[in-house]
Amino acid sequence: MQLPKSCDIITKNGGNIWKNYGQVEGRNAVIELLTNQRDINKIFIQEGEKHGSITKIIAMAKENKIVLVKASKKKLDEMSKTHNHQGVIAIVPPFEYVEVEDILKEAKLKKEEPFIIILDGIEDVHNLGSIIRTAETAGVHGIIIPKRRAVAVNSTAYKTSAGAVEYMKIARVNNINETINNLKKEGIWVCGTDMQTKTNYYEQDYNMPLAIVIGSEGKGMGKLTKENCDFLVKIPMQGKISSLNASVSAGIVIYEAVRSRKLLQK
Numbered sequence: 001m002q003l004p005k006s007c008d009i010i011t012k013n014g015g016n017i018w019k020n021y022g023q024v025e026g027r028n029a030v031i032e033l034l035t036n037q038r039d040i041n042k043i044f045i046q047e048g049e050k051h052g053s054i055t056k057i058i059a060m061a062k063e064n065k066i067v068l069v070k071a072s073k074k075k076l077d078e079m080s081k082t083h084n085h086q087g088v089i090a091i092v093p094p095f096e097y098v099e100v101e102d103i104l105k106e107a108k109l110k111k112e113e114p115f116i117i118i119l120d121g122i123e124d125v126h127n128l129g130s131i132i133r134t135a136e137t138a139g140v141h142g143i144i145i146p147k148r149r150a151v152a153v154n155s156t157a158y159k160t161s162a163g164a165v166e167y168m169k170i171a172r173v174n175n176i177n178e179t180i181n182n183l184k185k186e187g188i189w190v191c192g193t194d195m196q197t198k199t200n201y202y203e204q205d206y207n208m209p210l211a212i213v214i215g216s217e218g219k220g221m222g223k224l225t226k227e228n229c230d231f232l233v234k235i236p237m238q239g240k241i242s243s244l245n246a247s248v249s250a251g252i253v254i255y256e257a258v259r260s261r262k263l264l265q266k
Contacts, residue, residue, distance in 0.1 A: 022094045024158045025085040027053040032163025039093050043069045044079065046087035053191060057088055057180055081155045095153040095165070097172045103142030104186065106169055107209075110141070113261075114188055114209045117254065118144045120225050121216035122246055125151040127211040129160025130247035131214065132168050136161070138254045142169035146176050150216075180228045183211055192221055192229030193253055195243065201233040206257035214250045218243070 024033055031053065033040055045054065045063050047070050061068050076085050107114040117135050122128050128151050133141055145152070152172065158165050173179045180190055188209040193201075213229060215221035226232070235244060235252055244252075 021107045022092050023079070023081065023155045024090045024092055025080055025082045025088070025155050026159040026162075027057065027086045027088055028161040029161075029165075030057055030088050031060070032166045033090055033092065034064060034066075037064060038166065038168050040064075040066050040068045041091040041093075042069055044069050044076060044089045044091075046071060046073050046076055046085075054087060055100050082159045084159065095266075097153075098142070098169045099169045100142075100173065100182070103144070103169050103171060107141040112139075112141070113207075114186075114211070115140050115257070115261075116142055116144060116183070116188065116211040117250065118176065118180065118190075118211050119146075119150065120213055120214045120221045121146065121150045121219070122214070123149075123151055124157045124217055124246070125154060126160050127217065127245065127247040128153070129157040129165075131250045132161040132170070133159065133164040134247065134251045134254055136164035136168045138258050140168070140254065142171060144171045144173060144176070144179060144211075147172050147174055166244075172259045179222050180211070180213075180225065184228075184230070189230045190228065191253075191257075192226055192232045193234070193249060194220060194226060194232045195234050195237070197232035197234050198232050199231070201253050201256050203233050204231065204233050204256075204260070206260040208236060210257060210261075211258065212250075212253055214246055214253075217246045 024030055034057065043066055045058065056238065058068060076089055081087055103116060104114055117131065117140050119131065133170060139181055153165060153170060184190060188211050190211045190213060192213045193215060213221055213225060233253065235249055
């Protein structure tokens with residue numbers, strides 16, 4: 001199909017006409033947007049890219065009557081926030097966060113005990129994206145992040161999650177500890193991850209309405225957050241490096257919880 005030429009569509013009258021929009025980069029992430037028929041303003045396709053999954057994106061966009069714009073690699077490189085756009089960038093409305101209540105409703109709808117991840121100050125957006133991807137594959141009902149002093153869902157998170165953002169309910173709250181206390185009132189047990197505790201992650205029973213707290217890179221959970229947890233677990237370290245990447249730690253504990261819950265349900 002013939003795509004329109006890229007003109008002066010990134011800037012207009014000296015300003016960014018897409019300032020009220022976000023963008024999603026990378027082939028898998030854009031395909032997930034199209035698969036879910038999400039609102040897409042435009043899709044920029046790199047000139048000369050007409051093979052593999054790009055062909056699929058063009059066909060799906062045409063079917064959904066989404067405007068396609070051909071742009072040079074230089075233009076896409078200038079637009080890109082991930083520096084790995086793979087020849088495609090979709091302009092979309094800002095990410096829509098949900099309420100914590102929506103996460104609980106998701107668990108109830110699936111007739112499952114709530115399984116929630118709370119991120120206490122994750123600062124690396126790549127970690128956020130990786131955790132979203134792991135959580136989605138593990139069947140987590142939702143993720144809770146703070147509004148301040150932490151990363152938000154953006155184009156890099158979309159790209160790193162390989163499109164899993166499209167399937168994960170994410171709530172952004174003013175106060176993590178207030179949220180934790182509200183979850184406890186709903187009968188949800190809160191598990192924190194902390195290197196100073198005595199209980200190894202594989203020794204804990206997770207077969208309960210559960211929220212797992214993952215602390216920030218380097219600093220871990222805040223003091224009050226730690227105190228508000230019902231129990232703490234650690235990942236034992238045997239090497240010279242004293243800590244794991246936050247997304248790796250999250251993956252280990254999340255899948256141990258999945259294993260534990262599955263075994264006890266048999």
